[in-house]
Amino acid sequence: MAKIKRILLAEDNPNDVELTLAALHECRLSNEVEVVRDGAEALDYIYQRETYAGRGDGLPCVILLDLKMPRVDGLEVLRQIKSDPDLRHIPVVMLTSSREEKDLIMSYDLGVNAFVVKPVDFEQFLKAIRALGMFWAIVNEPPPFKNKT
């Protein structure tokens, strides 16, 4: 049964957005991608407030988070999601340029599900995104959610 598996992508850099979408397009997953431009928007989307109030189409099956974003950054979003009992089951993947140890530690401390460093090489990037998308959106069995409408 093909339920709509939404991917939430939080990325502030338009180029990176375009590249990521291009990569997801290759995997035929681009239709189900919701893009938000920073952490605040990401939280708004998840909590269905502000601009996303009443969107009514459930929670994403995976959240792809960039670390460095204006207003609210990736770690903060991660913290909020993972400390909310209703939301903490959502798989979160850090998708970022940095391999700094402290970022890794912080992320895992907060309970991130995966940490992927964006390679410079596009081919590699493609592969990585494909793998991510395939896994989280298709292979992985998402946790059952109470639908918040």
Add this chain to the structure above:
Amino acid sequence: MLTRSRISWTALLLPLTAAIILVVAICSALYLREADQIEGNMLDREQRRMEIFAGLFAGDINSAVTDLRLLATGDALQAYLFSGQPADLDRATRRALFFSTENSDFDKIRYLDEKGQEIIRINRNGVVVPPDQLQSKANRPFFQKPEELPSGQIFISAFDLNVEHGAIEQPLKPTLRIAMPVFDANGRRRGVYVINELGTNIVERLQKFAPQYQQRLRLLNAQGYWLKGARPEEEWGFMLPGRSGMTLANTNPGLWARIVREPEGQAPEGGGYFTWCRVVPGEIVQGRPVTLVADDPFLVFASEISPAEWASSFARLRQTFVVVAALLLVLATVITWFFQARRRSQRDLDRFFTLTNDLFCIAGFDGYFKRINPAWEKTFGYTREELLAKPFEDFLHPDDLEKTRQEFARQNRGQGVVSFENRYRCKDGSYRWLLWNAHPQVEDQLVYASARDLTERKQIEEQVLKLNAELKQRADLLEVANQELESFSYSVSHDLRAPLRHIHGFVELLQKAPALQGDESSRRQMGIIAKAAKEMGRLIDDLLAFSRTGRAEMHPVQINMREMVDQIILDRALECQGRRVTWEIKPLSTVPGDPNLLRLVWTNLLDNALKYTRRREEAKIEIGEIRDDSGTGVREMVFYVRDNGVGFDLRYAAKLFGVFQRLHRAEDFEGTGIGLANVQRIIHRHGGRVWAEAQIDAGATFYFSLPLTAFQPTELHG
């Protein structure tokens, strides 16, 4: 307290000699005095004894004279003289007998008539000689001489040996005859009464006075002949043949001359002592109804103390004094030694007192210095007089005045202090810190103290504090710099990569654009851009890694190198597909190190080995270790990776480990040139060394050493 150091004997010698001389002098003086005393006493005694002997002799004579008179003038004899009857003769004889038995000294008692015929004769001890044995003694001097004497005069013969029948009686019988004329009632001479006194008895009686007189007693007559001499062979020289020369006059004329001159006296004689006392027999009885007429002008009673005896009487004294002297000498030596030791220790103490750089002093409870060592003058620049003239309070730093006063008050109560600090002013006005130990002697009202100049130490302490503060500041600055570096690296890692990614990504996308599919040259150019972006990304990664290896914390654990190498090779298995790679892995030990960093090292070296052997048919990579058994114990382990790749030119080996330095062209072998620099940095942080050997086209061996002892990880900044 006496030191136990050796007293030099020379130091001892002088006072000891003085002591010896003193002791000997005193002892000698005392000895001589005592000896004199003894001598004096002895001689006095001898003198007195002689006088006593003389007196006794006189007494004997006196009593004999008395007896004689009694017999000569007694009524028994007078009766016979008157009557001529045998009964009266008998009575007279009995009277004489009585005297004989009463006095054993009387050898013979005789009455000779006017013709010299023995009428009565009683021999010694009451032996009456019968008439038929009576002899005539008319020609004997002891008859002839008294015959002529008037009444009231009594004759004493010379002290000589008895002659019987014309020969000297043997055994020798020294005899003294006392005789007096006999007158009857009408005053007519009727003969002579004679008593022979036995000289031996007299002499023996004298000898019995004291044991020493057995040997000492001497008797001489007026010619100097021995009547009682040192040896019997010397006696009676005037009577016995062959002895005519045996007089004192001959043997010791000087002494004899004195004896002749002086009635009594003493003189040293041949090592001994001669004491004499003359007796004039003729004067024994004087100023009485009778006078004595003697043959001998005088007799000499003497005591001769032999040299041996003389010496021996001092022997005891000498011994005593020798012992005393010895004891005193010992005492003197001991005392001298003690004094020397004392002086020596005193000198030692004095020397230290003067020498030391510490400040010693004795202060009175009154607040003044009483005694200070030279260190005070040297340290503070005042003269001794200046320091002693004022109370020591005057030299104190004003801030320390109160606490010093309190401390001093405690001293006055008898409490010592250890490690008390205060400041004293120098002559030039500066102050110096002193560290005190002090102890009071309450009975003497003094405080004994020692102080050390702390000023240098205080200065050093200040410096240290200052340096520490500076150091802290620097450390803080360093910390700030580090933080900046951290954020820089973070920036680099994050912010630089993004644009690169974009460049690469969009170029790739472009390349896939259908419009450009036929345009080879454009596609080629875009390919170059993509590659350039990738290259830059790699450079950035490598730089970041390099920086991280300098900053990252090291977590030393025991690392099984074999396991680590095996794991890395396993990870490379994919890459090696399609190639013939022979891994020769020797046994590797377990050593301490940071696992992440050392993994980087192995990874780097193994990747290099793989890279540079790519052109070989069969890549042979050998990994092993070399123990450093230099005899001082195994202290480091050397690991190596040897390949049979292209090697490198040893002439450029210095560049091998430089950052971004490469010895091969990029188109031959890719690489940023940072790998080995990383390896070196990591190994250096572990306290080890890296080096390499190679030959062009013959392969290369890369070595690195790791110390086996616990190392001190260092942070290399930059």
